[in-house]
Amino acid sequence: MEYLERLTHMGLATLRDVVPIALVIFVFQLAVLRRPIPNLGRVLLGFAYVLVGLTLFLLGLEEALFPLGRAMAQQLTDPVFIGTLAGDGAPRWQDYYWVYLFAAAIGFSTTIAEPSLIAVALKASEVSGGAISVWGLRVAVGVGVAVGIALGTFRIVTGTPLHAYIIAGYVVVVIQTLFAPRMIVPLAYDSGGVTTSTVTVPLVTALGLGLASTVPGRSPLLDGFGLIAFASLFPMMTVMGYAQLSAWRARRNAR
Amino acid sequence: MPRGLEAFARALLGSARDLLPIAVVVVFFQWVVLGQPIPHWERILAGSVLVVLGLTFFIQGLEMGLFPLGESMAYAFAQKGSLAWLLAFAFALGFGTTVAEPALIAVAGEAALVAAHGGVIPDTEAARAEYALGLRLTVALSVGAAIVVGVLRIVKGWSLPALIVGGYLLVVAMTAVAPPEIIGIAYDSGGVTTSTITVPLVTALGVGLASSIQGRNPVTDGFGLIALASLTPMIFVMAYGMFF
Numbered sequence: 001m002e003y004l005e006r007l008t009h010m011g012l013a014t015l016r017d018v019v020p021i022a023l024v025i026f027v028f029q030l031a032v033l034r035r036p037i038p039n040l041g042r043v044l045l046g047f048a049y050v051l052v053g054l055t056l057f058l059l060g061l062e063e064a065l066f067p068l069g070r071a072m073a074q075q076l077t078d079p080v081f082i083g084t085l086a087g088d089g090a091p092r093w094q095d096y097y098w099v100y101l102f103a104a105a106i107g108f109s110t111t112i113a114e115p116s117l118i119a120v121a122l123k124a125s126e127v128s129g130g131a132i133s134v135w136g137l138r139v140a141v142g143v144g145v146a147v148g149i150a151l152g153t154f155r156i157v158t159g160t161p162l163h164a165y166i167i168a169g170y171v172v173v174v175i176q177t178l179f180a181p182r183m184i185v186p187l188a189y190d191s192g193g194v195t196t197s198t199v200t201v202p203l204v205t206a207l208g209l210g211l212a213s214t215v216p217g218r219s220p221l222l223d224g225f226g227l228i229a230f231a232s233l234f235p236m237m238t239v240m241g242y243a244q245l246s247a248w249r250a251r252r253n254a255r
Numbered sequence: 256m257p258r259g260l261e262a263f264a265r266a267l268l269g270s271a272r273d274l275l276p277i278a279v280v281v282v283f284f285q286w287v288v289l290g291q292p293i294p295h296w297e298r299i300l301a302g303s304v305l306v307v308l309g310l311t312f313f314i315q316g317l318e319m320g321l322f323p324l325g326e327s328m329a330y331a332f333a334q335k336g337s338l339a340w341l342l343a344f345a346f347a348l349g350f351g352t353t354v355a356e357p358a359l360i361a362v363a364g365e366a367a368l369v370a371a372h373g374g375v376i377p378d379t380e381a382a383r384a385e386y387a388l389g390l391r392l393t394v395a396l397s398v399g400a401a402i403v404v405g406v407l408r409i410v411k412g413w414s415l416p417a418l419i420v421g422g423y424l425l426v427v428a429m430t431a432v433a434p435p436e437i438i439g440i441a442y443d444s445g446g447v448t449t450s451t452i453t454v455p456l457v458t459a460l461g462v463g464l465a466s467s468i469q470g471r472n473p474v475t476d477g478f479g480l481i482a483l484a485s486l487t488p489m490i491f492v493m494a495y496g497m498f499f
Contacts, residue, residue, distance in 0.1 A: 033335060
């Protein structure tokens, strides 16, 4: 019974997400474009599938992944596990290696399962005639998120300023933009924004807040934020890097 | 019908494969690193089945509903030839989908707490609610503006790197003068604005527009809307932190 209650709750939450979009589309289609939607029945069925799918997906995550992921983030950042309680209290950044590894692993694996990234990858592969492969893009973005979140946890542990990393990252992105194949640049920029929605954010936020509240001298309010920014920045670099690597290999083979 | 069933089974397998890495990571860290059994494993198994089913339905619905709809609307607007209506639609789509976004509501609430904590606003329920609402409207406005600029870019053929790099320079410059409490939130708000339903729709809109306008290439011109939608919130939120 409790299950059913949560199912309805999640369904309503998803519906609330969809209603503004449906409303905008409906109003413009009827009042401005004044033409019927082609294959209306199929489109409506598709919308229903998206609703049902997202509801089940989020409910499943709430049931399975999030409690366990949050508990693990807490345990991994616990001073007892890190082993800093025995020493003089000042933890060294090297002691947190399992945290960095967990951050990278969870960043990569949740990105691979991110529905919005799957959507963009499908579209990119379709319009590029297969030149940009669905899995190539997803893995490149996944690696970017992994590196980004691992570096983000390192930043929280060391307490170095967020904006220094982000600004340095932007500089790298700008330089890469000049040299990367032109075709990939808009897609690379977009993959920064799509990485962080349903799956990644809750787990990564739990990790950031857990870390910021257990590392001495960090405040969850000031240092807990910022991981998402890392997760959106690094995929731009890895996607452009992946394209640069493919272009370089193609040139070398052509010789 | 058996063919439909087979396709469904294949889609299910695909979703299961998408989720396998998460299972591997969780099991490895729980067993090997933390040395603990998986708690409530039957509940977790049931949840995983739901996740696999959900992802399968979502992707199916994407191909049937969101993608064709976004594209057919892009074509219809291109045929109608009215830029003003297209931009109005772009703004409504960006604003409407962001203002109700649950992730944004959560971030705005936390940001209000930070502001009250830092003494920027009085630490009362009403002041925090007002601050959070202001922040939400700010972000929604910024996403609306981003989609408008992005659609204009596709129509006019402006360079995306110039827009993005210019925007980042603005972010860097504002970081130097914005109050430190708002910076982390501003950077994060760029990432949380684009929901799982908005992304496919906006992507289909961009690609559809780029392929229906002569001289535009769907690959180089169709993407970029999401990038702009993740950039402008940073600028708008820092501005909000500076002026309120």
